[in-house]
Amino acid sequence: xxxxxxxxxxxxxxxxxxxxxxxxxxxxxxxxxxxxxxxxxxxxxxxxxxxxxxxxxxxxxxxxxxxxxxxxxxxxxxxxxxxxxxxxxxxxxxxxxxxxxxxxxxxxxxxxxxxxxxxxxxxxxxxxxxxxxxxxxxxxxxxxxxxxxxxxxxxxxxxxxxxxxxxxxxxxxxxxxxxxxxxxxxxxxxxxxxxxxxxxxxxxxxxxxxxxxxxxxxxxxxxxxxxxxxxxxxxxxxxxxxxxxxxxxxxxxxxxxxxxxxxxxxxxxxxxxxxxxxxxxxxxxxxxxxxxxxxxxxxxxxxxxxxxxxxxxxxxxxxxxxxxxxxxxxxxxxxxxxxxxxxxxxxxxxxxxxxxxxxxxxxxxxxxxxxxxxxxxxxxxxxxxxxxxxxxxxxxxxxxxxxxxxxxx
Numbered sequence: 023x024x025x026x027x028x029x030x031x032x033x034x035x036x037x038x039x040x041x042x043x044x045x046x047x048x049x050x051x052x053x054x055x056x057x058x059x060x061x062x063x064x065x066x067x068x069x070x071x072x073x074x075x076x077x078x079x080x081x082x083x084x085x086x087x088x089x090x091x092x093x094x095x096x097x098x099x100x101x102x103x104x105x106x107x108x109x110x111x112x113x114x115x116x117x118x119x120x121x122x123x124x125x126x127x128x129x130x131x132x133x134x135x136x137x138x139x140x141x142x143x144x145x146x147x148x149x150x151x152x153x154x155x156x157x158x159x160x161x162x163x164x165x166x167x168x169x170x171x172x173x174x175x176x177x178x179x180x181x182x183x184x185x186x187x188x189x190x191x192x193x194x195x196x197x198x199x200x201x202x203x204x205x206x207x208x209x210x211x212x213x214x215x216x217x218x219x220x221x222x223x224x225x226x227x228x229x230x231x232x233x234x235x236x237x238x239x240x241x242x243x244x245x246x247x248x249x250x251x252x253x254x255x256x257x258x259x260x261x262x263x264x265x266x267x268x269x270x271x272x273x274x275x276x277x278x279x280x281x282x283x284x285x286x287x288x289x290x291x292x293x294x295x296x297x298x299x300x301x302x303x304x305x306x307x308x309x310x311x312x313x314x315x316x317x318x319x320x321x322x323x324x325x326x327x328x329x330x331x332x333x334x335x336x337x338x339x340x341x342x343x344x345x346x347x348x349x350x351x352x353x354x355x356x357x358x359x360x361x362x363x364x365x366x367x368x369x370x371x372x373x374x375x376x377x378x379x380x381x382x383x384x385x386x387x388x389x390x391x392x393x394x395x396x397x398x399x400x401x402x403x404x405x406x407x408x409x410x411x412x413x414x415x416x417x418x419x420x421x422x423x424x425x426x427x428x429x430x431x
Contacts, residue, residue: 036195038112039140044216047079048111048137050130050153051101052086054120057094059148059205063115066209066225075224077217082107086116086130105133113143113212116150117205122174131157144196145212147205151198155179159196166191168201180293187344189235207235256280256294263303267310268328273299308344311337315353322349 038044047067051060068081085091085101092098108114114137119126134157138144146154151167152175154160160182167175172186185191190199190208192215199208210233214222219233226233259280263271276299277287291299307329314325326337341349 036141038142042110042112042137042140042142043080044112045078045080046082046111047113047115048082048084048103048108049115049117050084050086050105050108050134051091051099051117052120052126052130053089053091053093055091055093055118056148057097058202059118059150060093062147062205063117063145063209065229066206066213067115071225071228074228076213076221076228082111084108087127105129108133108137108142109140111137111142113145115145115147116153117147119149119153122149122152122171122178126153126156134159138195141195143212145208146196146198147208148199148201151175152178154196154198155182160198163193163196164191165193165196165198166200167198170201176297177294206231210234256290264306267307267330270330270332273303276303304340305344307331307337308340311341311349312345312352315349316356325349 047063049060049063049067064081064083067079068083070078072078082103083101084103084105084107086105090098090100114134116134130153134144134154138157138159144154144159146152146165146167148168149171151160151165152171155165155175155178160179162181162183164183164185165175166172166185166188169186172184175182176184186200188200189204190197190211192208192211197208197212199205206229210222210226210231213225214233223233259276262279263276273287274284277284280287280290282290288299291297291302310329311325311331314320314328315322318325320328322337323334326334329337331337331340338348341347341352345352347355
């Protein structure tokens with residue numbers, strides 16, 4: 023897995039079958055797919071930019087099911103090729119799938135499996151990862167998707183190592199990206215892998231985007247979660263944990279509150295979210311530290327204490343591992359890039375910012391507790407991957423990169 027071809031792990035190149043060509047890229051479209059994601063590989067691989075120094079690919083647009091294919095805004099598309107054209111491609115891209123809960127057509131899944139068996143590189147952009155997972159191509163592999171859908175991907179396909187922190191994941195012959203614009207990052211990465219930095223840089227200039235982006239999806243993670251998880255009794259324990267992040271407690275404490283053994287609690291929590299409870303707890307403390315650094319004048323030592331870390335050293339270590347920056351540097355960069363008119367919140371009393379919003383108004387109704395807990399469990403699945411996994415190239419448009427933020431592992 024890598025975001026940079028120069029840092030990619032050593033892998034053995036898979037041999038293409040005789041009928042496939044490395045320069046041919048097939049894009050597999052389905053009805054109901056969003057037009058933006060679908061257009062990314064068409065623009066990257068389907069336009070001749072040899073005058074700008076970008077080697078030419080040969081694009082085959084394939085319908086994954088009977089047409090016409092309806093997309094965003096009621097547009098109807100007619101693909102010039104069917105599934106048979108995938109048999110000639112060295113790279114097959116699935117830019118999106120219409121529903122994260124419905125199965126893709128079996129014929130399309132069979133075509134993807136055959137392509138992979140014959141040495142083709144398989145790429146899933148955004149919800150396209152669900153199609154790759156349904157085909158079994160992500161079993162036992164690291165993968166990513168839009169952070170909002172990562173919990174569902176982890177739950178529906180537990181053998182997939184979902185990491186929503188990444189903008190894209192390159193696992194050699196199978197690649198996946200996060201949502202929307204992250205598909206551009208992955209397509210640029212493919213060009214860089216195939217033809218080098220100069221070609222990728224030339225293409226990025228034509229697309230008017232950075233050739234590499236620094237960071238990951240962490241800054242975009244929120245606390246939403248599908249309703250079925252929020253209805254789980256374990257959400258009550260999670261709600262309690264969120265209300266008491268300022269206290270020092272461990273997973274054993276949460277297991278006891280759930281009336282479970284530690285082993286049972288770990289298994290139940292992981293099956294529900296795709297994440298280990300300890301990693302979830304650390305992530306929630308880091309998220310709370312982010313909020314305090316953004317909205318209060320507490321010192322880093324005080325922030326550590328108010329987020330339940332045993333020491334400022336522990337806060338700094340976990341903060342840097344998750345966000346690629348020290349707490350002090352994060353606060354400085356955050357304030358530097360905020361417009362002057364938006365800084366009024368920073369002068370609000372610190373006491374009103376020390377705890378999550380769900381406890382500021384006193385006793386919390388059960389339904390509110392469940393809703394907040396459901397949102398927090400989203401972050402659990404958001405960090406289902408092992409700690410310390412390198413971040414993808416990422417950038418935030420019109421934002422100054424955080425000091426010390428990693429652009430490479």
